Amino acid sequence: MRVRTSSVLAASLVLALSAGPLAAPSFAAPPTGAAAARRSPDPDANALRAALAMVPGDHATAALVRVGGTNGSRRGSAGVRDLASGRPAYPNASFRAGSITKVVTAATVLRLAAEGDVDLDAAVQDYLPGLFTEDFDQPISVRQLLNHTSGIPAGDGLGDDFAALYPRRFDTLSPREDVASAIAKGPESGPGERQHYLNVNYTILGFLIEKVTGRSYAAEATRLVLRPAGMTHTYFPGTDPRIRGPHNRGYQTVERPDGTTELLDVTEWNQADRWAAGDMISTTADLERLLTSLFRGRIVPQPQLEEMFTTPAGLPDATRSAGLEYEKVGDQVFWGKSGSRYGYSALMGGTRDLSRTLVYSVNATDAKSAARNPVLDAITAAALK
Template sequence: MRARAHSVLAASVVLTLAAGPLAAPAFASSSGTAVGTTATATTTEHTADGPDGDALRAALDVVPDEHATAALVRVGGTDGGWRGSAGVRDLASGRPAHPNALFRAGSTTKVVTAATVLRLAAEGEVDLDAPVQHYLPDLFTPAFEKPISVRQLLNHTSGIKAGDALGDDFAELYAHRFDTLTPQQVAASAIAKGPEFDPGKQQHYLNINYTVLGLLIEKVTGRPYASEATRLVLRPAGLRHTYFPGTAPRIRGPHNRGYQAVQRPDGTTRLLDVTEWNHADRWAAGDMISTTADLERLITALFRGRIVPGPQLEEMFTLPPGLPKATMSAGLQVQKVGGKEFWLKTGSRYGYNTAVGATRDLSRTLVYSVNATDAKSEAPNPVIGGIIEAAVK
């Protein structure tokens, strides 16, 4: 199922193709001057608790650095708003980052997928308590004898194991970045491994849950996932630039290029351009391309009940019962940030880290896209940490 290129060979390909300059000298414009921060503040009548523009500007002033080549931030809500950008559009030219750039939104796609399923539930097309085996009988093997509800897919308590990918590490994945692994192949590989645990007994965040939900959407509606997500969520939310690229590796429209730090044998680092990539296997779990303005529109329309009706919308603010450590609901995660309770979703693709979130009352919203140089790392990115800290002051 998974293409198995030899890791050593793949690594040598990465190092051979790594044409980007060393991180340190790259972070200047073509004229030799530093690349600064552009910011716009918007306010409402209630500004006392609004975003701290000085702190946000300071958080972006460090970009570009070794952790990020560009950053876009949009803070909004009823308490006031602020938006800004910093860094470079690409290392070769050093042009300032495009403030309205499109980017790979990663797992924030799951917000759209969850909303699509919940819309179908509101319309009586999907029963959240029904077994997914009922909707997709040909996908599951007898090993999945215990029913998995649609709701358990939404909140990551299904017990389905992760599906295959096109590699086990960055070098291998990069070598196959233009190859196509279909969602159907990913789902079949996951089911072939058998269940990880009984449904509802644990919460394990995995893309496979939303890959299966994408298949469910197509089976129930008889139409492609992208078409239904656009019809039921993107269009009603007023998203003007968001789309699903499918197997197309390029970002359509203005964008800031993404880079991955790759270590040479001598211990020095080059930044490898990873902007162009076929992420079709991420599909309903993470293949959306968007903008900060569109993601702000999405979270605002969603939380105001304009996309999903009230009874179904509650699923996005409800954690699975009996699991005290659970933090994931349908499409979102709850987190305490600066004393505020945020419902949010993060996402990462090589070269791009993204997040969209808000307090439930929409007093504060936050969207960022950071062109991180190690976007899949589990270590905290100080640029992102600085943005979050400033955004919730």
């Protein structure tokens, strides 16, 4: 079945873009003169409406967007909460945030470093004896886990593609089992030699958090990051395949044997193996709170916060830091993190001075595809133009 914007679905399109004041960052006075001239213009409401008007459609069934500028913010929602009813999407829905979880994990580790419980230059083998085989004979620092230069390969997981994973979506693969399959392969490179973005680095950081604190990853991430940021609707589901509270259902486009396509409901899915690397469920409001609190230095203190805006030395092509990644758009640099699970694509990011921020959750029908999604492209272009 293909999604079409029928008269029923078109009537369900919800646009609630509204302007409002945006407080200036607390860590710096608003720029003036030439610096002010370089700041982003305010979000373009018409461009955002046009982007959201693409939903629902073939590429997404729902979308939630929050854009912040120097003088105001705009919020919008579009699409349906489920295809069966065609009712309007929940504007404050919970969703799978995917790898944005890594931002919370990195911030938790950096908070522990600030409190003297973790040494970023220390070898993770010393913190977690017995985890690695003798093949890992070079020390891997905590910092190298944070910036994906550890040289540890990916775990096997439950399958390599949607066709293999979908029948096993309610199975439980523990983080320990996933990491064990990665360690068994031996190093793929020496520590610090290359940057390779992999979940295994952050799963091991979850182990580290639990080892040094004696408490669960979820408890420490909540204590050190979620609660200080005011993220009251964010949680870690563990083996529970459901999304608690109001949520918009996720769908994945699959091809039938005859060449036609259909949408499979992928809302319920056990994500236990993603854990500290990608298991979090959140809302756009909570992710906006995380972004602003983090960039204003309210979660991670200096100098540890600099780790989140510093790519590894000696690797000029590296774009990832501790929990974040950057992209240059014109003369601006945007720092943030994207995340995806089947049925859900999310992003949070902004300029470091918060003169422009973007948070979205899009129920993309190809959320794990390497191909570009025109809805995501249109929202990003409208928000950052």
